[in-house]
Amino acid sequence: MPRLKSEFFKTLGHPLRIRVLELLGESDRSVTELLAEVGVEQPALSQQLAVLRRAGLVVSRREGAGAVYSLVDERLAELLAVSRQILLEVATAARDELGVL
Amino acid sequence: MPRLKSEFFKTLGHPLRIRVLELLGESDRSVTELLAEVGVEQPALSQQLAVLRRAGLVVSRREGAGAVYSLVDERLAELLAVSRQILLEVATAARDELGVL
């Protein structure tokens, strides 16, 4: 399972993909909406959406002209929240470390 | 924060590193012990331990001859557990998807 899990985390290892997941955690969004919120070229966004889709973390449905994306599992939001906690902890631990020296 | 978070996940995106974190989640371990449990060359292990150290996810203390590693934050174990849940969900979702086609 480490192999699978590392694939999963590798998928999360990209700023734009994280950003998108956070936004989708709030609510479903069309590509156009996402495009307005993250500051990148359209192909760049579609590429990363494709990565997330292949990893099975998001799904897209066509809706009229465009496409709407949503998270497959809401626990992804939870995961990102937990990771924020850990990051804070790790960051302050590192700061204390430096403080002691 | 997406940048920081993606760095964090990138660090997790490696089978050996995941394996090590899971083992350290159970209990602290010396490099020698880790070496016996994961099946890799010693330099490979030390390299990945170094990555984890630089990322601030683990710390090492010298103990006699060798070095003992431990997790900086036990919530890392929790995180890995949550990710397991999500993986299962995602995997079955994907399977159902295929089943429907």
Add this chain to the structure above:
DNA sequence: AGCAGATATGCAAATATTCGTATATGCCAG
């Protein structure tokens, strides 16, 4: 000091990811 075991670092080749740009496809209006 000199040795031996344990751990860490350096570095180049192989491999994988990202980014930009061009282009293709899907869908609706007219």
Add this chain to the structure above:
DNA sequence: CTGGCATATACGAATATTTGCATATCTGCT
């Protein structure tokens, strides 16, 4: 069925990561 907007894919150059191997460093012992 054609134009135009929305989204997706292709592909090469730039960049980052991984891997294997050689070697350095640290520690306790004699």
